[in-house]
Amino acid sequence: MEQGSAREGVRPAYAPGAFSRAPGDGRMPECRxxxxxxxxxxxxxxxxxxxxxxxxxxxxxxxxxxxxxxxxHSEPPAPRVVQRHSVRGQILDALRAALVDGELVPGQVYSAPALGARFGVSATPVREAMQRLAVEGAVEVVPNRGFRVSERGPRELAELAEVRALIEVPVMMGLARTVPAHRWCGLRPLAEATVTAAAVGDRAAYAESDRAFHRAVLMLSGNEQLVAVADELHRRSQWPLVSGPATRRADLLADASEHTALLDALVSQDLAVVQALVREHFAGADR
Structure with a gap:
């Protein structure tokens, strides 16, 4: 499930695929x-x-x-500001992907004009996107220079994992007891998307698909505020550590397999396996 810890050589406490099948023949029920x-x-x-x-x-x-x-009368033309916001959104997505990929190095200072030249846009949408990242805590404003990528250590990652566990573990366990099996069928494509991204080693695509899967699970609770808070914590946990190695493709594949294993356990309503998967995930996220 998790990609942001960027830990090298750390494997899940259970073997990948150990919980990949539910009791019986392990086939997903048809959703008709x-x-x-x-x-x-x-x-x-x-x-x-x-x-x-x-x-x-x-x-x-x-x-x-x-x-x-x-x-x-005809509708008035759309204001130019819409197009500018669209560019800013695209630059924001590109900068977030660069953060996850490690292209923006923690501790380094980047200027808006230089990044604008890199993306082929003016400095204005880059500066606006960077201001948003500053609010999120991903970068710090350096007066007259630009923006410094925040330096994060293992302690911050451990704290994020602890808070996420306090929120997500009880919610997932509650959903495992109440959501019918056919509702989980719709999440299968999202789980498969994480496997696809992991297979090619695309860390940015994996980070996005990983969060999409978590959001879909938590949205079944019907609590939009909970989903928003959990998603922001998840995003922050995906930023690289200041001295952490890049996440390996094998680690991404192992993490992606947890999504399909979790869905199998949720469909079969195997609460013991669900609890083991979820708790082990968050326990290992800070290592």
Whole structure:
């Protein structure tokens, strides 16, 4: 599950795949939605123009007839600021990926103009993105110079792992007891995405898919504030240590296998295995 600890040679306390199958044949249950229910949800029209569920579509106005209350003037063009924000968002994503990959080295100072030239944009969206990273704690503002990548040690990583465990472990255990098996089926593609990213050693893609999987699990709780807090802690735990080695491809593959193993245990409602997987994960995140 975790990629940000950047620990070399540390393996999970259990062998990869040890919990990869549920009792029995280990096959995932099929997730099927009845055709009638699917039609009602999507508003599929039946012969004669009637929609599923007995609802008929609203009549359309005749050609040339203006619907009452409809504005006839054209919409104003989108302001330029939207495009600037879009660039800033792309630069922010690129900088976050560079942090995870170790391209932005902890302790080093980077100027907005230099990074702008690297990305082929002006310094303005880079500076705005860096200000956002400063709020998150990933970088520090250095007056008249630029931004220094924050230096983090093992203690900070251990503290993040402890706080994440306090939040996520009891929530996951509660979900394991209450969420029906078919709800976990929808998370299978997210788990497979982490395996795909790990297989090619793409640390940035793995970090994003790892967080996406965790968010999807926690969203089943229905608590949006919890999801937002946990996701921010997860993001911060993925930043590299000041002296830590780069995460190896084998470590990413081992971590990715935990997602599929966890899903197998959740589908079979094997609470003992779920607890072992989740607690072992957070216990090893600070090593």
């Amino acid at each position: 939605v009845p055709e009638q229910a699917r039609g009602e949800q999507l508003g599929v029209e039946r012969p004669g123009g009637e929609r599923a569920g007995g609802e008929r579509p609203a009549a359309r106005p005749a050609d040339g007839e203006q619907a009452r209350g409809e504005h006839t």
